[in-house]
Amino acid sequence: MDKILIRGNGALNGTIPISGAKNAALPLMIASLLTRDALTLENMPRLADVDALISILSNHGVDYRVHGKRAGDDAMTGRRIEFQAREIVDTTAPYDLVRKMRASFWVIGPLLARAGIAKVSLPGGCAIGTRPIDLFIDGLEALGAQIDVEGGYVNAKAPSGGLKGGHYVFPKVSVGATHVLLMAASLAQGDTTIENAAREPEVVDLANCLSAMGAKISGIGTSTLRISGVSSLHGARHEVLPDRIETGTFAACVAMTGGDVLLKGARASLLEAALDSLKSTGAEVETGNDGIRIRRNGNELQPINVTTDPYPGFPTDLQAQFMALATKAKGVSHITETIFENRFMHVQELARLGANIDVSGQTATVTGVDKLSGAPVMATDLRASMSLVIAGLVADGVTEVNRVYHLDRGFELLEDKLSAVGANIERITGG
Numbered sequence: 001m002d003k004i005l006i007r008g009n010g011a012l013n014g015t016i017p018i019s020g021a022k023n024a025a026l027p028l029m030i031a032s033l034l035t036r037d038a039l040t041l042e043n044m045p046r047l048a049d050v051d052a053l054i055s056i057l058s059n060h061g062v063d064y065r066v067h068g069k070r071a072g073d074d075a076m077t078g079r080r081i082e083f084q085a086r087e088i089v090d091t092t093a094p095y096d097l098v099r100k101m102r103a104s105f106w107v108i109g110p111l112l113a114r115a116g117i118a119k120v121s122l123p124g125g126c127a128i129g130t131r132p133i134d135l136f137i138d139g140l141e142a143l144g145a146q147i148d149v150e151g152g153y154v155n156a157k158a159p160s161g162g163l164k165g166g167h168y169v170f171p172k173v174s175v176g177a178t179h180v181l182l183m184a185a186s187l188a189q190g191d192t193t194i195e196n197a198a199r200e201p202e203v204v205d206l207a208n209c210l211s212a213m214g215a216k217i218s219g220i221g222t223s224t225l226r227i228s229g230v231s232s233l234h235g236a237r238h239e240v241l242p243d244r245i246e247t248g249t250f251a252a253c254v255a256m257t258g259g260d261v262l263l264k265g266a267r268a269s270l271l272e273a274a275l276d277s278l279k280s281t282g283a284e285v286e287t288g289n290d291g292i293r294i295r296r297n298g299n300e301l302q303p304i305n306v307t308t309d310p311y312p313g314f315p316t317d318l319q320a321q322f323m324a325l326a327t328k329a330k331g332v333s334h335i336t337e338t339i340f341e342n343r344f345m346h347v348q349e350l351a352r353l354g355a356n357i358d359v360s361g362q363t364a365t366v367t368g369v370d371k372l373s374g375a376p377v378m379a380t381d382l383r384a385s386m387s388l389v390i391a392g393l394v395a396d397g398v399t400e401v402n403r404v405y406h407l408d409r410g411f412e413l414l415e416d417k418l419s420a421v422g423a424n425i426e427r428i429t430g431g
């Protein structure tokens with residue numbers, strides 16, 4: 001299994017290009033199931049999760065074509081991939097494919113809307129909580145679907161004549177269930193209203209792409225989405241928005257090490273809450289047309305108080321990275337996780353590097369230490385893995401991050417991007 005070795009060696013300086021967002025790319029790819037025409041996605045990141053979803057979609061009958069490089073492209077330029085589902089050849093998403101990534105469960109929406117039937121394995125994904133599917137079931141039932149769960153599979157059937165418009169009020173904000181209802185309602189008969197919908201930028205990106213495919217959606221970016229169903233959608237070309245989690249992660253790296261780095265292509269409006277927290281650590285944040293510039297020169301890191309919340313709140317996907325930052329702050333930070341109940345698994349790994357963290361219920365109290373020391377640590381989930389990399393960037397000696405397949409799921413060319421700005425980071429393959 002691969003591992004990553006990091007030797008803490010001071011400030012980062014230069015430019016890091018920001019990739020297309022994983023969490024937008026995945027639902028956009030799934031949206032290709034909604035039409036027989038081609039959906040061309042630009043700025044697609046090279047990630048294990050994208051490859052895994054390609055296998056799942058192929059199983060349902062989606063052909064894909066990766067376009068070659070164009071003039072001006074370099075190794076880090078996002079790819080252009082065309083997806084085309086002329087026919088849905090299989091409406092079952094089997095356990096072996098779905099268990100690796102929770103988002104693959106989302107095929108249930110388009111399969112049901114276009115083929116009228118879907119049998120999808122209960123999902124897997126990061127072990128960051130129980131992650132139930134009740135909201136998907138209730139939401140799809142509001143569109144007339146009949147659903148039962150048996151033998152590890154969700155069996156869903158649309159009424160004869162297809163899904164019907166409906167009204168669903170989310171009792172709790174769910175990104176995935178909002179994606180699924182949006183896709184399903186786009187091809188339902190009649191009007192659908194979704195209240196307390198997720199407002200995450202990736203939901204907006206999906207809604208914009210669906211609109212380009214002919215869907216009739218209003219209220220995009222708000223918590224009330226209104227969809228007038230259409231009988232068919234057509235092909236479109238859509239550019240995946242920049243990854244706000246990758247942006248916040250590299251911003252935390254620079255705040256941690258000090259230095260001056262331009263996050264090229266990053267969009268500040270996508271992560272204002274996180275950038276505000278970053279500023280409160282003493283880092284400087286400057287936004288411009290070409291991206292976001294992060295600087296910290298000499299001054300000490302200040303402690304932070306962070307509570308995760310649905311967008312536009314502080315993203316749970318940056319909680320671990322900001323906790324890493326807090327381990328070196330001059331004082332006591334408080335970090336509260338409200339989205340997932342088991343998302344502090346990085347705490348014990350950070351403690352192995354010398355961090356002082358005390359968890360009580362949903363809140364971690366982090367008392368900054370002067371020094372972290374490299375040690376072997378285990379990546380436990382996708383975002384948590386990055387907290388270990390961030391700590392490793394300033395730890396004395398060598399930090400060895402094991403189980404890096406988690407990182408490969410969501411961070412494109414991680415070692416290349418960090419080495420290019422001066423980090424001492426390398427991947428050891430195999431072993």
Ligand code: UD1
Pocket residue numbers: 022023024026102103129130131132133134135136137172173174175176177202316317339340341
């Ligand atoms: C997505 C993101 C993930 C991010 C999360 C929250 C992708 C591929 N993944 O995950 O990176 O951390 O949003 O921003 O985009 N819930 C239920 N019942 C359900 C569905 C969800 O109780 O049927 C709960 C979950 O357990 C969790 C909360 O709702 O506590 C939010 O989860 P949700 O927004 O659905 O997360 P994902 O879409 O899985």
